[in-house]
Amino acid sequence: MNNMLTIMIPVATAIVSFLVGSVVGYAIRKHSWEQKAQNAQNDADHILADAKAQVAAAQAEVNAQKQAAAAVKQSAENTKKEKILEAQEQIRDFRQKTEDELNSKKDNLAREKNRLQQREDTLDHKNSLLDERESGLTQKEDQLKQQYASLKAKLTEAEELVETRRQKLYDVAKLDEEEAKKIVLSQLSDELVKERAEMIRNSNEEVKAKADHYANQVIVDAIQSSAADTVAETTVSVVDLPNEEMKGRIIGREGRNIRSFEALTGIDLIIDDTPKVVTLSGFDPIRREIAKRAMERLIKDGRIHPARIEEMVDKARKEVNDDIYEAGESALMELGIHRMNPELVKTLGRLKYRTSYGQNVLSHSIEVGKLAGTMAAELGLDEKLAVRAGLLHDIGKAIDHDIEGSHVEIGVELTRKYHEPDVVVNAIAAHHGDVPKLSFIAELVVAADTISSARPGARSESLENYIRRLTELEKIAKSYQGVKQAYAIQAGREVRVMVEPDEISDDRTVILARDIRNQVEKELDYPGNIKITVIREKRVVAIAK
The missing domain is CATH 3.30.300.30 (ANL, C-terminal domain)
Known part of the structure; x- marks a missing residue:
């Protein structure tokens, strides 16, 4: 029994130790496992937190990209809408422009058709008038033949009557000497009166013929010595462009260049479908010339903006003013006039850009001066005074666009202001018959003006x-x-x-x-x-x- 106990105690101790060791080992392993699990859980939590942070960052970036994409998409949509609206506007403008052009062409065709119809009616009317005149001439010819036959019969009757009276004279031979003398002297007196009247009439006709011939010769000599060319002008000027892109540069952003140009020059700038040209329209020829020169300078320079436009317009205006004064001086030199007020010379030069019925007024004035001077020299009058009066007779037309009144009234006021001779002032005032002519020079200016303006080709008319x-x-x-x-x-x-x-x-x-x-x-x-x-x-x- 004791031996069993002795054996059992170590075995029990071993078993208990084993069990305690197992429990302790399990507890230790469990604690270790729990520690590892806790560490793994912590690592997992960290990894999950990092992943969540990365996911949040990625989500924020995705949202930002979505917002950017939405903004880009909205901008693209707005741009698309603007382009569509712009295209629709351009289509409407093009359609309107095309319709306007078609309507304009239709109107032009209608006007041309009416013009041709009027011309045809006029020609028919003229043909009918010519037929009437021809019929009238035929009737006149028949009437003249009848009158000739009647006069021939009357002449025969008169000759018979003369022969009868002569026979009666022989029958009255019983008259005394005094009565016979009275009859003869009476007949002789009647014949002398008739011959005298015939001589006076022939002398008057001869004097008139010689005077007309001399006057015609003076006028012909004057015309031959001073024949001037004529210049046709209109109210528009055309400027050539190097390419079609230049039109857009002339217009400028939102039309600022074209508005600036028109405001500075006072001339309408017309840009249409005509290739490589722009049109300048305005009634004032001087402003139109300034605008044309400024536009040509801008096109050549290539820099077109409001400040540059203002600079070029100022340069063109100064250049045109210099040309105006030079034109006035050239006219004086051509006619041999040496002294004249500078302001009057400048006003005279403005006529270079003035036209009347297509005739350049400065050329016309120079021609009138030459004609008047030539005729004055032939007639023994003051040639220099006649030339001066002829040159200045239309001086009022230089500024009649700017001042109220007719060009005659303006010319009289100008020449009086600058102390021109009274003969010149009266010639200007009387060259359209408004006041009486006080000198022969005024008559010559009227004649020279008529010759210059009324000769064929001097003035144009549709x-x-x-x-x-x-x-x-x-x-x-x-x-x-x-x-x-x-x-x-x-x-x-x-x-x-x-x-x-x-x-x-x-x-x-x-x-x-x-x-x-x-x-x-x-x-x-x-x-x-x-x-x-x-x-x-x-x-x-x-x-x-």
């Missing part, structure tokens, strides 16, 4: 205006009571009016001619002068059977 003027001229003449027919002849420089002799007397024809003249001057615009000729003719025809 066919439509020409036909309208002739029609109005005949219409005015026919509007008076008693007028049978009226014809405008010599390119509208004369109108012949045929009246009814039973309704209008000889004295009344003088009043009628004056009334027609006054109405023509009041209602019509025309170059040169128009001659009004009133013809009153009464014919009586008797036919013997």
